[in-house]
Amino acid sequence: MFRFYSFLPRKTVAGESSNTPALHRPMGTVMSEVRNVIIIGSGPAGYTAGLYAGRAMLNPLMFAGYMSGGQLMLTSDIENFPGYPEGIAGPEMMMQLREQAERFGLEVQDRNVDEVDVSQRPFKVMVEGETYLTHSIIVCTGAESVWLNAPGEAEQKGRGISTCATCDGAFFRDEHVLVIGGGDSACEEATFLTRFASKVTLIHRRDVFKASTIMYERAANNPKIEIRTFRQIKEWLSDDKGLTGAVLENTQDGTTETIEATGAFIAIGHTPITDFLGGQVETDANGYIVHKEHTMTSVPGVFAAGDVVDTRYKQAITAAGMGCSAAIDVEKWLEENVH
Template identity: 65%
Template sequence: MFLMSSIEEVIIIGSGPAGYTAGLYTGRAMLKPKLFAGFASGGQLMLTSDIENFPGYPEGIGGPEMMMELRAQAARFGCDIIDKNVDSIDTSSHPFKVNVGKDQFLTKSIIITTGAEAIWLDAGNEEKHKGQGISTCATCDGAFFRDKEVIVVGGGDSAMEEATFLTRFCSKVTIVNRREELRASQIMADRARGNDKIGWKLNRVVKEWVGEQGNFEGVVLVDTISGKEELFKCDGAFIAIGHKPMTNFLGDQIELDGHGYIVPKENTMTNVSGVFAAGDVVDTRYRQAITAAGMGCMAAIDAEKWLEEN
């Protein structure tokens, strides 16, 4: 391991809206932040073509384009952005250690903004329809399916919530679930069952998606009891089978909930004093670019005040 001799004020891990906003704020506070952007820099929005709900872009903006602007804005104020993954951190002594390949960085504070990944199905032809027919975020993409027929895959609370929300735009929403029983709470399931725009395909799994790239046409479903296949035509699909927060690299040093999300203790501070977290890696509810950016700002201000006091 090659140890860096200087001690950083703050190291930010992750390069979505939360990370870049933390970089912007700590940069303007003259803390000379170092930001490890990861190999897939820019975060989840690099996968989406149209963002219509981030304030300041009345005509909407492409995801990659917006992330390049956030990155440039953080860099302008002295945020040192490095496109590498953090392999692990060591918070057992102060200054903390951040391990990146063969290099070890020392830092007084850390802001974790490593986000979460929506879990995809990995059904046939999925790659070519991601973001072009298949989405994992109804709040983000529902409005693109006005008066269209869509399916929602999943049987938990988020699938019920997404399906109910989508009925505001869509002419018909069909819930596809691998079992007869739903994992969703009674109240959420009842709400979906009582909605006459929602149809059901229970005991069905998705085998493959149908259509050419940019021209989504539907899905091949398999009946889990009879094994029979059917072609179900629709205009779009929403996968709502959960999210996976990117927290494996933290080991057991930072307190996580049962699903791997970081548990904030005081404002944005984690159970380790001097380690902060923001964005989808702590957020099981809102999961939006604007909320992630807002939390990135909060973590930066919390880190700045903590450094001043300690």
């Protein structure tokens, strides 16, 4: 049987100066209730954590963040999330995940968490001048794909230009696609895309590849892949039907040329979103949160799920699965550690 936890008296503290270090700043309005769990982020990981925590009667609170619904709000068709035989639009699926979690008691606030203080319990979660107290936190803030931000890119994001070959490769059957990047992901995505595309051109701004030899060679030896080094995207070209190609710039002599393609995949990395944690939770060299015990981080009581910890899979279903695990871990941890 699950216990419900203590409540602290409400108090208000004076305003803060932005020069004061985060952990020593006054906390604005402190909310009186100590929540069992606060979930930060509203992608598949967050909503699944919310669903499980709600069904476990933890009365979870979620801060959905600046992009309510997460990365899938950017994509039109999801064909690889189980349960949708005809596929589903990203925003629609995220609305359904939210509705399902809310039905079991998830409280959602469409606000961004500015910072947290996890130096002592209850933890503090700061949101627009208010401080929320909580026994545990699940961080589900995802990882942002790094985009080139070349002219013409914004209009084609989630249409002709993607950052996820596993997600969108199948939409480019028998078409010519470009892959931009020089690391393992770029080589792996280029090789993967040859299953669908008639031709893949891998574009890299230098002639040295960061990719491991095996990944590079697999791409280089694939007859469907052409590698163009010392080239970068100067501008994307499109018409009313979608992407038509790009203007490539030679990084050595500045000359330009046009290349035709109906799809492009930018594979120059991801940035996990952890700034608001202020370095209080251990991350790896690339900024991904590290799990210490199941889904728990280096700070007992702080859990993490989804792309913010996932250096490998980065799929909606894997994020959702980890969100489920984190909520179950939280439930167990609360039972064992909070009185």
